[in-house]
Amino acid sequence: MSMQISSILLKVKAISFKLKSAISTIPLKSVIIFFILQLAVLSVAFVVFGVLPVHREVKSISNFLESKPLQDKQELTKSNSELVRKILGSEHHEAFLKSNILLSKSDSISLLIDLKDSLAILTFKGVSLFETKITSISFNKGLKKLPLFLLDSLYSGPFVATEEISSIEKFPIVIKKAPKDTLEANLLNAAPILPRQSDVFYLFAFENSMTVEIVQQEKNIVGSRSSFRNYKKAKSKWIRNRNLNFLVKADQKGYTYQLSIKIPREDARSIYRALPIKPVVVVRY
Amino acid sequence: METNIESLPKSGKTNRTKRAIVFLLSFSFTLALVSFCFLNSEVFKEVAMSFYSYPDHDGGLVEKDSIQLTKQFVSTQKKVVILQKKIESLAPSNPYLIINTTNNTFVLRTRKGIIREGFCSTGSYTLLDAGDSLQWIFKTPKGMFRVQGKLVDPLWVKPDWAFIEEGLPVPPKNHPDRYEYGTLGDYALSLGHGYLIHGTLYQRFLGLPVTHGCVRLGDDDLKEVYNKLVEGSRVYIY
Numbered sequence: 451m452s453m454q455i456s457s458i459l460l461k462v463k464a465i466s467f468k469l470k471s472a473i474s475t476i477p478l479k480s481v482i483i484f485f486i487l488q489l490a491v492l493s494v495a496f497v498v499f500g501v502l503p504v505h506r507e508v509k510s511i512s513n514f515l516e517s518k519p520l521q522d523k524q525e526l527t528k529s530n531s532e533l534v535r536k537i538l539g540s541e542h543h544e545a546f547l548k549s550n551i552l553l554s555k556s557d558s559i560s561l562l563i564d565l566k567d568s569l570a571i572l573t574f575k576g577v578s579l580f581e582t583k584i585t586s587i588s589f590n591k592g593l594k595k596l597p598l599f600l601l602d603s604l605y606s607g608p609f610v611a612t613e614e615i616s617s618i619e620k621f622p623i624v625i626k627k628a629p630k631d632t633l634e635a636n637l638l639n640a641a642p643i644l645p646r647q648s649d650v651f652y653l654f655a656f657e658n659s660m661t662v663e664i665v666q667q668e669k670n671i672v673g674s675r676s677s678f679r680n681y682k683k684a685k686s687k688w689i690r691n692r693n694l695n696f697l698v699k700a701d702q703k704g705y706t707y708q709l710s711i712k713i714p715r716e717d718a719r720s721i722y723r724a725l726p727i728k729p730v731v732v733v734r735y
Numbered sequence: 736m737e738t739n740i741e742s743l744p745k746s747g748k749t750n751r752t753k754r755a756i757v758f759l760l761s762f763s764f765t766l767a768l769v770s771f772c773f774l775n776s777e778v779f780k781e782v783a784m785s786f787y788s789y790p791d792h793d794g795g796l797v798e799k800d801s802i803q804l805t806k807q808f809v810s811t812q813k814k815v816v817i818l819q820k821k822i823e824s825l826a827p828s829n830p831y832l833i834i835n836t837t838n839n840t841f842v843l844r845t846r847k848g849i850i851r852e853g854f855c856s857t858g859s860y861t862l863l864d865a866g867d868s869l870q871w872i873f874k875t876p877k878g879m880f881r882v883q884g885k886l887v888d889p890l891w892v893k894p895d896w897a898f899i900e901e902g903l904p905v906p907p908k909n910h911p912d913r914y915e916y917g918t919l920g921d922y923a924l925s926l927g928h929g930y931l932i933h934g935t936l937y938q939r940f941l942g943l944p945v946t947h948g949c950v951r952l953g954d955d956d957l958k959e960v961y962n963k964l965v966e967g968s969r970v971y972i973y
Binding site for chain 1: 757944
């Protein structure tokens with residue numbers, strides 16, 4: 451055993467020596483060229499992975515904007531500008547309420563996210579079943595930059611989730627074998643079998659390249675970290691696949707609008723378990 | 736990279752090995768850099784997005800003067816109030832019950848406010864496997880239900896699973912062993928398909944998912960729910 455270790459150590463020593471001597475003989479000019487090349491690679495990567503998807507998205511939004519009547523900002527006085535802002539806010543509220551009425555005709559529980567009042571609401575047939583306070587809201591730059599007028603028409607909803615990633619199960623089923631006799635039954639039924647409680651993180655993705663992520667506000671992770679890690683892995687994989695698809699398919703959108711909210715863990719669990727598999731979500735900004 | 740390799744002295748096997756090592760290292764570094772960039776595309780996109788902006792769009796409102804704008808604002812506000820009232824009217828006018836099967840809580844309320852709230856017990860999501868394709872899943876159904884009947888001193892007619900779960904032989908239908916008084920508490924409200932809102936002997940389990948699909952309430956809560964809900968009252972379970 452010790453012979454094997456010493457031989458491995460010797461090999462490592464030999465390789466490191468070769469590496470050291472190889473690197474030490476590289477002329478400075480080559481080192482500079484190497485770094486310039488790496489910088490060029492980094493720039494190309496920034497264009498391909500960053501600028502290209504964003505540019506395509508901005509172009510499509512700009513085309514949409516061009517189809518709407520234009521305005522000249524300079525003509526507006528301060529008070530009129532304030533009025534316009536109020537009207538747009540009010541119209542957005544109206545659209546949100548109309549969506550709520552529209553959803554009352556469906557047979558599914560829906561999720562309303564009211565960012566203005568910081569509320570996440572479960573609604574069924576127009577009746578508010580559950581409300582919880584949103585403790586933190588974050589958008590990515592794409593959503594932040596969109597004017598309210600566009601948020602309303604493009605990223606407010608109602609949307610049906612096409613994909614979802616979650617750290618918890620929808621149905622926490624516990625399997626129990628039937629006891630053979632009363633003795634075994636007494637042992638089995640002594641204490642109720644409760645489903646394992648874990649941390650709550652989930653994400654809904656929609657067809658319009660938007661995602662809504664709901665994250666537990668508690669920082670402490672309960673139980674094992676495995677569910678949290680699995681969620682993170684699944685989310686990264688989903689993002690990777692999207693980015694890869696963008697590079698391969700010409701019609702694929704490369705930019706994802708991300709909205710993330712934090713709510714208490716148990717409330718987040720209640721919302722996730724109450725919603726159907728592909729839930730409908732409406733957002734009020 | 737080529738310059739890098741070319742510039743190395745070509746003197747025998749050692750130099751070739753050195754060049755190969757340097758080339759391999761440089762190539763691996765470049766590959767790692769590309770992979771790193773791909774994995775962090777979202778950061779790149781956010782940086783790229785900061786270079787773009789959209790003009791403010793007022794949806795054609797700019798052409799209007801302050802009087803027209805004020806009128807439009809008042810009109811939209813009115814519409815909002817009308818819609819809010821319409822949504823409020825969607826909630827039942829009579830008392831109704833909302834049950835949360837995840838937190839095992841209930842709220843008895845009217846349009847105006849909460850009458851009573853507290854803990855309940857709902858389906859355990861246990862799958863009882865008795866072999867020979869005999870399986871039961873104990874979950875509380877979700878959706879909107881109506882109270883179909885109200886019972887005082889309800890009698891529990893024990894189904895097959897109740898015997899199997901206790902490790903007892905299943906008696907034939909209408910066998911006296913199937914009838915049990917007192918287990919369901921003082922009152923029961925039927926939601927249809929055999930699902931009931933009833934009382935419990937296991938008050939310590941309130942707040943936990945332990946039932947076979949029915950909703951269990953504590954004695955005082957059950958009395959209030961029984962008194963407030965009438966036949967046809969709505970029960971929302973989520």
